[in-house]
Amino acid sequence: MKLSAKAGILSLLSVFIYGTADSAVAKDVEKKAATKPVAKQSVEKKTNAKNSTDPWWKHAVIYEIYPRSFADADNNGMGDIKGITQKLDYLKDLGVDALWITPCFPSPQVDFGYDISDYCDIAPEYGTLADFDELVAEAKKRNIRIIMDLVMNHSSDKHKWFEESRSSRTNPKRNWFVWRDPKSGPLPKNSSGAEDPKSPPNNWQALFGHSAWQWDPKTNQYYYHFFYPEQPDLNWRNGQVKKAMNDVARFWLDRGVAGFRLDAINTLYEVPSLKDNPVKPGKNAYGDPNMDDKYNYLLLPEIKGTMRDLRKVLNNYQDNPVLLGETTAERIEQLIAAYGKNNDEIQLPMDFRFAYINKLSASEFRNKIAEIDENEVGGQPTYVFSNHDIVRHYNRYGDGKNNDQIAKLTAAILLTTRGTPVMYYGEELGMENRDPERKEDVKDPIGILGWPEQKGRDGCRTPMQWNAAKNAGFSTANPWLPVAHNYKTHNVELEDKDPASILSFYKQLLSVRKKNTALKYGKYVALNEDDEHVLSYLRKRGGAAALVACNMTDQPRKVTLDLSKSGITVSEAKVLMASYSAPDSISASSFTLPPYAVLIADVGKSAN
Ligand code: GLC
Numbered sequence: 001m002k003l004s005a006k007a008g009i010l011s012l013l014s015v016f017i018y019g020t021a022d023s024a025v026a027k028d029v030e031k032k033a034a035t036k037p038v039a040k041q042s043v044e045k046k047t048n049a050k051n052s053t054d055p056w057w058k059h060a061v062i063y064e065i066y067p068r069s070f071a072d073a074d075n076n077g078m079g080d081i082k083g084i085t086q087k088l089d090y091l092k093d094l095g096v097d098a099l100w101i102t103p104c105f106p107s108p109q110v111d112f113g114y115d116i117s118d119y120c121d122i123a124p125e126y127g128t129l130a131d132f133d134e135l136v137a138e139a140k141k142r143n144i145r146i147i148m149d150l151v152m153n154h155s156s157d158k159h160k161w162f163e164e165s166r167s168s169r170t171n172p173k174r175n176w177f178v179w180r181d182p183k184s185g186p187l188p189k190n191s192s193g194a195e196d197p198k199s200p201p202n203n204w205q206a207l208f209g210h211s212a213w214q215w216d217p218k219t220n221q222y223y224y225h226f227f228y229p230e231q232p233d234l235n236w237r238n239g240q241v242k243k244a245m246n247d248v249a250r251f252w253l254d255r256g257v258a259g260f261r262l263d264a265i266n267t268l269y270e271v272p273s274l275k276d277n278p279v280k281p282g283k284n285a286y287g288d289p290n291m292d293d294k295y296n297y298l299l300l301p302e303i304k305g306t307m308r309d310l311r312k313v314l315n316n317y318q319d320n321p322v323l324l325g326e327t328t329a330e331r332i333e334q335l336i337a338a339y340g341k342n343n344d345e346i347q348l349p350m351d352f353r354f355a356y357i358n359k360l361s362a363s364e365f366r367n368k369i370a371e372i373d374e375n376e377v378g379g380q381p382t383y384v385f386s387n388h389d390i391v392r393h394y395n396r397y398g399d400g401k402n403n404d405q406i407a408k409l410t411a412a413i414l415l416t417t418r419g420t421p422v423m424y425y426g427e428e429l430g431m432e433n434r435d436p437e438r439k440e441d442v443k444d445p446i447g448i449l450g451w452p453e454q455k456g457r458d459g460c461r462t463p464m465q466w467n468a469a470k471n472a473g474f475s476t477a478n479p480w481l482p483v484a485h486n487y488k489t490h491n492v493e494l495e496d497k498d499p500a501s502i503l504s505f506y507k508q509l510l511s512v513r514k515k516n517t518a519l520k521y522g523k524y525v526a527l528n529e530d531d532e533h534v535l536s537y538l539r540k541r542g543g544a545a546a547l548v549a550c551n552m553t554d555q556p557r558k559v560t561l562d563l564s565k566s567g568i569t570v571s572e573a574k575v576l577m578a579s580y581s582a583p584d585s586i587s588a589s590s591f592t593l594p595p596y597a598v599l600i601a602d603v604g605k606s607a608n
Contacts (some may be wrong), residue, residue, distance in 0.1 A: 055320035060097035062422045067104045072475035081127035085135045095510030098145040100261045110230040115156035119248040136256040145258030153264045154231040178224035203276045209286035226267045236268045259322035269300040285450035307345035325349040332371045339379035348382040360552035362535040381419030395433045405596040408505045408579040412598040415509045418524040428506040434484040435459035467493035518546040543605035551593035573601035
């Protein structure tokens with residue numbers, strides 16, 4: 001499948017579903033900070049003695065929560081902050097270390113929270129700042145950290161920054177957004193052949209359909225929006241914007257958050273010349289001409305300085321706060337560049353390439369892992385299979401017959417390779433996608449605009465499946481989206497009791513990953529690099545070594561290994577866990593894996 005640079009943001013949609021402080025801002029931030037005494041996190045004490053300098057995120061598993069769909073404490077059909085707090089024991093028991101919560105700030109909810117009208121508060125429909133403080137405190141008791149979503153590229157058109165900006169051409173905030181005059185010179189003709197006097201400054205298109213320029217009759221100029229018109233792009237060439245956003249970061253860090261997931265980070269800057277993008281043949285789901293977005297969707301060097309400055313803000317806080325980037329990259333070099341030459345930019349640039357492969361190919365996985373694992377800046381790999389923008393990987397990788405087994409296989413790859421994995425709520429259950437069947441049921445605006453080719457992202461955002469009761473136990477009210485079809489068989493209550501369930505497999509993996517020195521600290525060593533069917537590797541540190549073997553096919557496969565090349569001399573491998581009923585120990589040089597089976601075994605010095 002051809003990759004696209006936008007995949008992490010949304011091209012997966014089309015493929016699968018588709019300076020000085022501004023005093024008012026500073027005061028606003030201060031006022032809200034004063035509603036609760038500052039709760040800075042204390043330094044993590046429980047790091048392993050041998051790796052006491054490792055930041056916490058190096059050995060963490062991050063779990064993405066879409067708050068609208070996770071747990072509904074007030075039973076109004078929409079998830080909320082208190083709901084998340086009530087489920088912390090579940091998350092602790094599962095074994096995750098940090099929660100990335102997608103935007104839960106005040107918002108008109110055009111893009112379900114990614115259109116923010118106040119960066120320093122909690123949306124009333126999700127709770128209050130006090131509820132949020134309680135969540136942070138309760139999570140901390142369980143050694144779970146909270147990562148917030150920082151949407152830097154754009155605000156909502158209802159944010160007071162934009163309302164001021166659009167009020168007049170001379171407003172002090174005018175230059176906080178990207179305003180331009182209509183195109184001058186020979187004007188393009190409209191459909192009836194007349195010249196269009198309000199022709200947009202260039203031909204750029206929004207990712208969510210149609211022109212990226214919205215005419216504002218009040219001041220007779222266009223403003224730029226990479227996403228919906230209700231999400232005007234902030235002007236990152238204005239130092240005041242940078243200052244204001246850094247203040248937002250401080251506001252949340254002061255409340256005890258452990259870092260930020262950086263939304264749509266590649267789109268912060270546009271080329272100043274505003275050159276037209278090259279047009280390609282054909283039309284997209286929105287009826288617009290296909291385009292090569294080479295001038296408004298690219299990793300401009302300015303992003304790097306902005307990231308370094310944000311890192312400096314984080315570095316003033318204890319406990320190593322982290323940046324988790326929505327770093328979409330067409331080429332591996334671009335992904336590696338996101339760490340920064342001195343590893344001083346984004347610590348965890350998300351690697352969406354697992355999400356793009358969509359076929360169980362041992363060689364493709366092996367290549368992708370090697371490309372990032374060997375990066376020269378020592379950056380931490382950050383693999384992702386599913387998120388709130390893409391079809392759940394239970395469906396993407398599943399073959400319709402062996403989906404549960406395949407879900408275990410992908411879980412093992414995610415959780416035993418070297419790196420900081422990012423899980424998506426419900427993947428631990430094998431939650432499936434549920435796309436809307438009728439246009440009138442679609443909630444995500446791109447699904448309405450692009451129907452039926454583009455069904456939107458509702459399908460991967462359905463309520464968490466807590467039990468087999470009505471609405472999967474998510475809410476007693478009608479949920480904002482219908483639950484996925486498999487909730488009766490794939491839910492927390494049922495799977496918790498079943499040692500062979502996907503949930504039990506995830507729990508076991510998360511626990512083994514924590515306890516086993518090789519899986520926790522070991523380097524990644526590829527094995528049998530010519531094997532097209534079985535992905536095998538070692539995690540190795542000193543005398544500790546773990547072997548992982550994943551049969552990516554629907555046939556039994558014999559695995560023959562020569563571990564002596566990696567300095568391993570044991571003849572027997574002690575099975576740590578397997579997705580089939582494996583014996584306690586097996587030969588370390590030859591064994592057979594059933595279809596889609598995974599084996600994780602200790603082959604360290606102490607194994608025999
Ligand atoms: C990111 C988010 C996506 C959102 C977009 C605009 O890609 O993941 O959900 O619609 O940014 O903020």
